[in-house]
Amino acid sequence: MNLILPERVKCNECPIRHRAVCSKCDDQELAELEKIKSYRSYKAGDPIFWRYDEMTFVASVVYGVASLNKTLEDGRTQTVGLLFPSDFMGRPGRQQIDFDVKAATDLTLCCFDRKKFEAIVDEMPHIAQRLMEIALDELDAAREWMMLLGRKTAMEKTASFLEILLRRSTLTLNGSEPVISLPLNREEIANYLGLTLETVSRQLSKLKTDGVIQMESRREIVVKDVGGLISASGNDADGAILS
Amino acid sequence: MNLILPERVKCNECPIRHRAVCSKCDDQELAELEKIKSYRSYKAGDPIFWRYDEMTFVASVVYGVASLNKTLEDGRTQTVGLLFPSDFMGRPGRQQIDFDVKAATDLTLCCFDRKKFEAIVDEMPHIAQRLMEIALDELDAAREWMMLLGRKTAMEKTASFLEILLRRSTLTLNGSEPVISLPLNREEIANYLGLTLETVSRQLSKLKTDGVIQMESRREIVVKDVGGLISASGNDADGAILS
DNA sequence: CGTGAGATTGACTATATTCAACCCTAGTGG
DNA sequence: CCACTAGGGTTGAATATAGTCAATCTCACG
Numbered sequence: 001m002n003l004i005l006p007e008r009v010k011c012n013e014c015p016i017r018h019r020a021v022c023s024k025c026d027d028q029e030l031a032e033l034e035k036i037k038s039y040r041s042y043k044a045g046d047p048i049f050w051r052y053d054e055m056t057f058v059a060s061v062v063y064g065v066a067s068l069n070k071t072l073e074d075g076r077t078q079t080v081g082l083l084f085p086s087d088f089m090g091r092p093g094r095q096q097i098d099f100d101v102k103a104a105t106d107l108t109l110c111c112f113d114r115k116k117f118e119a120i121v122d123e124m125p126h127i128a129q130r131l132m133e134i135a136l137d138e139l140d141a142a143r144e145w146m147m148l149l150g151r152k153t154a155m156e157k158t159a160s161f162l163e164i165l166l167r168r169s170t171l172t173l174n175g176s177e178p179v180i181s182l183p184l185n186r187e188e189i190a191n192y193l194g195l196t197l198e199t200v201s202r203q204l205s206k207l208k209t210d211g212v213i214q215m216e217s218r219r220e221i222v223v224k225d226v227g228g229l230i231s232a233s234g235n236d237a238d239g240a241i242l243s
Numbered sequence: 244m245n246l247i248l249p250e251r252v253k254c255n256e257c258p259i260r261h262r263a264v265c266s267k268c269d270d271q272e273l274a275e276l277e278k279i280k281s282y283r284s285y286k287a288g289d290p291i292f293w294r295y296d297e298m299t300f301v302a303s304v305v306y307g308v309a310s311l312n313k314t315l316e317d318g319r320t321q322t323v324g325l326l327f328p329s330d331f332m333g334r335p336g337r338q339q340i341d342f343d344v345k346a347a348t349d350l351t352l353c354c355f356d357r358k359k360f361e362a363i364v365d366e367m368p369h370i371a372q373r374l375m376e377i378a379l380d381e382l383d384a385a386r387e388w389m390m391l392l393g394r395k396t397a398m399e400k401t402a403s404f405l406e407i408l409l410r411r412s413t414l415t416l417n418g419s420e421p422v423i424s425l426p427l428n429r430e431e432i433a434n435y436l437g438l439t440l441e442t443v444s445r446q447l448s449k450l451k452t453d454g455v456i457q458m459e460s461r462r463e464i465v466v467k468d469v470g471g472l473i474s475a476s477g478n479d480a481d482g483a484i485l486s
Numbered sequence: 487c488g489t490g491a492g493a494t495t496g497a498c499t500a501t502a503t504t505c506a507a508c509c510c511t512a513g514t515g516g
Numbered sequence: 517c518c519a520c521t522a523g524g525g526t527t528g529a530a531t532a533t534a535g536t537c538a539a540t541c542t543c544a545c546g
Contacts, residue, residue: 070390072477078393080386091379093372099386128371129336135378136334142385143323143342147313149392150321150437154534186493194393196535201494218493218543234315397502429525442502444526461511461525487546494541502533509526516519 008039009062014110019086020060021134024126032124036116042103048089049101057111058090064107065169065183069100069191079192080145081138082183084168088134090114092121105183149194152234157193158203159232162213166223180221207232251282252305257353262329263303264377267369275367279359285346291332292344300354301333307350308412308426312343312434322435323388324381325426327411331377333357335364348426392437395477400436401446402475405456409466423464450475 011017011030022033039062042048048066049055061083068081080099083089089101089109112120121127148160165180172179182189186197193200204221207213212228213221223229230236254260254273265276282305285291291309292298304326311324323342326332332344332352355363364370391403408423415422425432429440436443447464450456455471456464466472473479 068386070386072390072394073479076394078390080389092375094379098383128375132335132371132375132378135375135382136337139378139382139385140341142382142389143311143313145389146323146385146392147315147321149389151315151319197493198495198536199534202534205494236316439503440524441504441526445502448526489544489546491544492542494539496539497537499536500533501535502531504531505529507526507528510524512521512523514519514521516517 010034011037014062016060016062016086016110020110021088021127021130022060024130025124026126029124029126032120033112036112036120038111040109040111042107042109044103044105044107046103046107047100048103048107048109049097051098051100052096054095055090055097055114058088058114058117059109059111061085061087061089062108062110065104066107067102067104067184067188067192068097069102070098071100077191078194079188081142082168082192085170088131091135092118092128092131104188154193154195154199154203155206155232156234157195158189158200159207159212159229160235161189161193162207162221162223163229163233163235166226166229174216174222178223178226179216180223182219182221185218253277254280257305259303259305259329259353263353264331264370264373265303267373268367269369272367272369275363276355279355279363281354283352283354285350285352287346287348287350289346289350290343291346291350291352292340294341294343295339297338298333298340298357301331301335301357301360302352302354304328304330304332305351305353308347309350310345310347310427310431310435311340312345313341314343320434321437322431324385325435328413331374333360334378335361335371335374347431397436397438397442398446398449398475399477400438401432401443402450402455402472403478404432404436405450405464405466406472406476406478409469409472417459417465421466421469422459423466425462425464428461
């Protein structure tokens with residue numbers, strides 16, 4: 001995936017305009033934001049912030065996926081969140097974070113200087129409201145993940161991960177079958193699911209031999225049986241909202 | 244649901260005044276809140292909200308502990324949060340929750356009618372700000388728990404749980420040794436830690452034979468060796484902030 | 487065409503779960 | 517006041533699931 005340093009995109013033409021932190025802004029507010037925004041791009045694997053770094057900017061993900069990672073002293077790592085396009089990076093009123101942020105894939109961010117952004121937020125209730133919604137959405141997602149980490153089997157975890165990608169990432173189609181493009185390698189998936197990379201690999205192989213998925217390449221998965229995937233994820237009840 | 248209505252406490256004399264959702268309010272704002280508040284009490288085990296219930300009120304925990312629980316169809320349960328005194332129950336702008344809320348111990352809440360509360364929030368930036376802080380704190384806690392659920396051993400999970408209680412719950416002292424009063428039974432602890440009740444029991448027994456704790460009764464634990472507990476929790480680096 | 491990182495697969499092991507027996511104690515009723 | 521009971525808790529033995537260690541495979545890239 002070749003990364004082109006993007007030229008400035010007008011907010012009005014921005015692909016994430018309707019879902020990002022600015023989604024509730026009117027034209028005037030958007031103009032204010034436009035003044036202080038800038039784009040940054042990263043290669044897959046690049047660090048964006050280290051734990052305890054001061055956050056100099058906040059940002060919306062425009063393109064690509066970023067991961068939030070916690071690490072214990074002995075190296076055990078747990079990914080505590082993925083940021084997809086339109087997701088927000090940074091926390092109002094907090095200069096520090098206590099996890100590392102890294103570009104999982106090639107990544108483009110729409111960045112705002114933190115202090116300028118916070119000054120603007122104080123005058124734009126639309127953004128403050130939206131930030132609150134975002135925080136609550138993240139909280140819901142974190143709790144959903146607690147359920148997965150604490151109580152689901154390796155198979156359920158793996159299927160849930162694919163199911164989330166089906167919902168959240170930009171898909172292509174192979175005929176009528178959705179193609180998932182994995183934003184993480186096996187080890188990173190394992191860190192997100194609280195498993196080892198070998199176990200992840202085994203579960204994917206199992207899904208393949210069961211005819212639920214088909215592997216186009218290491219990073220491309222065709223979902224042959226969406227229903228089968230959902231039922232393997234242990235989410236039959238609520239996961240059906242695939243919209 | 245046995246409901247004991249305690250007498251009204253003046254906000255100024257309220258034990259959680261300085262940490263709760265109202266902590267940033269001035270006297271006038273407090274007077275507004277005082278008008279719409281009411282107390283509710285629950286017995287240990289009582290349900291407070293069911294998943295998908297409409298939340299008719301939001302509340303601060305004044306006394307006791309409440310738990311937030313997610314359940315899969317087959318009965319597997321994961322506790323996704325505990326609310327201690329001063330913690331806030333309910334989410335601005337959302338009428339539904341997707342977990343059950345239950346009184347873990349006998350519990351007293353300071354409740355506000357949700358709609359009236361939301362109307363007040365719109366006029367009181369102090370409360371809106373505080374709600375944002377609370378949401379971000381919960382998010383941090385949820386992510387910390389993801390690390391625990393995904394990567395810690397049964398021993399580390401159990402020790403981490405005791406360590407959290409050491410920080411968050413109201414302690415008594417036995418000489419110089421802190422006494423933890425467990426707000427949950429073994430099964431509930433297991434649901435919080437992503438373990439079985441037997442495993443929790445074994446880990447507690449191990450901590451006992453290792454001389455780290457001493458069990459006064461099923462629900463009372465004397466911490467004989469705080470350092471030992473912290474190092475068993477796998478939090479040596481950051482857990483040291485015991486204030 | 488060779489190389490190496492990432493991925494898969496296999497064999498073995500460890501950790502936590504399951505199933506079951508037993509213990510403890512707070513609360514009940516005789 | 518004491519004996520009994522039931523629910524919660526502990527402990528043990530057997531089992532299952534995921535982890536570990538190691539060999540092999542694959543494919544993108546030089």
